[in-house]
Amino acid sequence: MKKTFNSDKEKIRVAVLGMGRQGQIHSKNIAYRIPEAELLCVSDISIERAEKVGIEGVELYDDYKEILARDDVEAVVIATSTDTHEQIIKETARAGKDIFCEKPIALSLEAIDEVLDIVDENGVKFMVGFNRRFDPTFMRVKEHLTEGNIGEPHIVNITSRDPKPPHLEYLKVCGGIFFDTSVHDFDMARFLSEEEITEVYATGSVLVDERIGELGDLDTTMITLKFANGAVGSINNSRKTGYSYDQRVEVFGSNGCAIGNNERPNRVELTDPKGTHKDVPLYFNIERYPEAFFGEVNAFIKAVYNDEEPPVTGQDGRTAVVLSLAAQKSYEENRPVKVSEIG
Incomplete structure (x- = not known):
């Protein structure tokens, strides 16, 4: 059922994976600028880098798989290195969580098609990060x-x-x-x-x-x-x-x-x-x-909140x-x- 946001409704509970510059930007936008969202946790293979996000109340992990195992995380923003996108998207889709991922999905069409099939099979929303x-x-x-x-x-x-x-x-x-x-x-x-x-x-x-x-x-x-x-x-x-x-x-x-x-x-x-x-x-x-960085993740959260298709689809990423x-x-x-x- 389509949801319309108001202050009495629950927020979309979000995690961000990867705490490089892009991940930190997304984290701060979600935490401070998007009223429909709540940033629950972030991860990075370096816990010291994860700590740099500096947002009070946000839980830190050095293993993203622990985040995917959490029932309270509804949507995941993937800002890890390019070579990890394919595997993490698959795992996140199988965990039943909506996905925003920085480009590219993967570096071969065979891998992209497999990823998109898994996304479709699990019925999750998927948006590719073309911020421009x-x-x-x-x-x-x-x-x-x-x-x-x-x-x-x-x-x-x-x-x-x-x-x-x-x-x-x-x-x-x-x-x-x-x-x-x-x-x-x-x-x-x-x-x-x-x-x-x-x-x-x-x-x-x-x-x-x-x-x-x-x-x-x-x-x-x-x-x-x-x-x-x-x-x-x-x-x-x-x-x-x-x-x-x-x-x-x-x-x-x-x-x-x-x-x-x-x-x-x-x-x-x-x-x-x-x-x-x-x-x-x-x-x-x-x-x-x-x-632009704010606009793309805001559009993703709105799509999840309102149960709509994200404006930049997996097919856009494939093309x-x-x-x-x-x-x-x-x-x-x-x-x-x-x-x-x-x-």
């Missing part, structure tokens, strides 16, 4: 499309560049740039255009750090897109800008163009004889996307990985790859 859909700037770009202000989309351009590369230990387990970085942008391209991507062509180089190349990965990439309606697009990624976090989107259509630019710490411009100057964009995802696999294949074979080739 919930960024106020990008949401406004999407609204211009849905309100008809730019007409039919013709070109979608996305720039997504990090201020510096992640540490090498992370790069060893993240799946590569197409699965770690471009995957967000594939989802954004689908979200902003409201069209499916049918073909990708990817190229790239190692220009930032030769150690990234030694891992068999790239640090600088360009991907061209073709959409089902004939529209085209591009995604460019870099592991290092040298200035800050560079996050921009553009949707050009038959009647207009909507552009989402970088967020800056302020709107001040200084004009002097040398030109007009602004502060550099906000430094990284923690600074750039605080409202983003299909596109990442297509990009990897395109790079390796130096040719455009139709998405239908992947599955």
Whole structure:
């Protein structure tokens, strides 16, 4: 039965697994900003790191399995390392708890399909964490499309560049740039255009750090897109800008163009004889996307509370990985790859 929240009703009892930066952000948002939720407990393989959450009354664990065994936990947020997602999602679904998980679900389609089957079999809600859909700037770009202000989309351009590369230990387990970085942008391209991507062509180089190349990965990439309606697009990624976090989107259509630019710490411009100057964009995802991180977990809690389908589904997560696999294949074979080739 659908539930409507009011202050007299019970809250959704939530646990967060993984107390890295993302897990701590989700924990604080659940504890302090979402009235429908109660944060019961958190876990991390390092109990010292779990202690950093610093929320009074929240129980700490160094083994997430103990949390899954608790009858009072109704929903679980998975913010553990990429290589653990597949197994933890399966175990959480079998424990009968609704799931929010950071991308990706897994790194192969076979594994993703098995995960989604287990989720369906156990009747739990499942949402994938593509936070950029919930960024106020990008949401406004999407609204211009849905309100008809730019007409039919013709070109979608996305720039997504990090201020510096992640540490090498992370790069060893993240799946590569197409699965770690471009995957967000594939989802954004689908979200902003409201069209499916049918073909990708990817190229790239190692220009930032030769150690990234030694891992068999790239640090600088360009991907061209073709959409089902004939529209085209591009995604460019870099592991290092040298200035800050560079996050921009553009949707050009038959009647207009909507552009989402970088967020800056302020709107001040200084004009002097040398030109007009602004502060550099906000430094990284923690600074750039605080409202997006809140928005995604808030949407998940609302979906659980109101017994609705979450706005970013397991199929959305699967499609983003299909596109990442297509990009990897395109790079390796130096040719455009139709998405239908992947599955």
